[in-house]
Amino acid sequence: MSSTWLNKVKWDEHGLVPVIAQEAGSNDVLMFAWMNRDALAKTVALGEAVYWSRSRKKLWHKGEESGHVQKVLEIRLDCDEDVVLLKVAQAGDIACHTGRHSCFFQKFEGSEKDGAWETVEPVLKEPDAIYK
């Protein structure tokens, strides 16, 4: 594809761009992932979030297994043109593979010398029930 709007994105040395998925309405940050050029083009064409899975090295239509698709309502690009922000409607209210609303469920407590990450968000649906 030779689309000008895709060329404006500053893809990194791996051809990827970081992507933040934010829930429309609540503005909760749901997850963070990566896209390549093809993933961003498909996201626009489909109206649903399609990421690049760095571990599986393939396109990942979010929700393809879990049903927790993300309808994309808005796409933003940052000042340096190297980060994308999606505003999405999250199917099932669950974005995280652990069955939680958001992936950011561990909260830092304590001080620099004596700190810890505490789980502060509930599991809404057990992963076993999500990934049958």
Next chain:
Amino acid sequence: MSSTWLNKVKWDEHGLVPVIAQEAGSNDVLMFAWMNRDALAKTVALGEAVYWSRSRKKLWHKGEESGHVQKVLEIRLDCDEDVVLLKVAQAGDIACHTGRHSCFFQKFEGSEKDGAWETVEPVLKEPDAIYK
């Protein structure tokens, strides 16, 4: 430093972790940056966001020039322990070096074949007035 909580973070091959800064209250996503181990430790110790500048290759106490510091109210870690989310109070209501509230001021309009990034957020203060 040998802090256990810092060891739990999965630093990438460059010793960095992606960081999302979100405004407490509005929940607006303000900016995206990177931290190394030292930056995250200093952020906790100081209570203000300290990033790692990949271009300048040094610690960057956000607001050190502009005065637009970010008071850190909460720190979250994601499910894979490789992305950090900060909830911040943004001094001056301006996070972006362009003088805008958020760095994500370019909105995608159009279709896959005929799309464009449109600037949709105002400049609150001219950069010349910020960086004297």
